[in-house]
Amino acid sequence: YFSATEAYEEAIKHNPNYIIARMNYGVVSTERLGDFDGAIRQYKAILETKRKLWSIPFIYNNKRSTKINKGLAYYNMGVAYKQKSLYTADNNWVLKRKYLQDALDSYEKAAKILKKHYDTSYNLALTQHLLGNYHDAGLNYCKAIEISPFNYEAHFNLAILLKHLKYYKESLNELEKATDL
Secondary structure (H helix, E strand, O other): HEEEEEHHHHHHHHHOOOOHHHHHHHHHHHHHHOHHHHHHHHHHHHHHHHOOEEEEOOOOOHHHHHHHHHHHHHHHHHHHHHHHHHHHHHHHOOHHHHHHHHHHHHHHHHHOOOOOOOOHHHHHHHHHHHOOHHHHHHHHHHHHHHHOOOOHHHHHHHHHHHHOOOOOHHHHHHHHHHHOH
């Protein structure tokens, strides 16, 4: 993974607007190296990159891919912030909450762009759940379920949320759905 990040750094050095290299660098940094700040820097660089939009009717149009890459950068930045909050010392709740709020902001921006992206809706709901915003968490779990009804995670976490809110029957129904999946 260190070799991969070195290769991405070299590619970025030769082309600072190389979105795919920056995105992959951020993913490896977050998921394999625990370098959350490095990943966040890459995602912010993607968001700050001014892309020239080209359109040749019926042949080429980069508007959609540019928009999707922006949404994925916000989503991945949310993942990095959420991971950063999980690795913050347990006794530092203020800092944990700040990182969760940064994750929430990133997921909300991603959700505006990636409207039918299960992982964005699910992680937005999970972050709202962690922050105690139960109403919005429930709505976003339901949106995630609507997008991907056969994914057990959203059903399971919705069941946990409903149990916490003392909706035991509804919680049991969601838990049974999660178990079946």
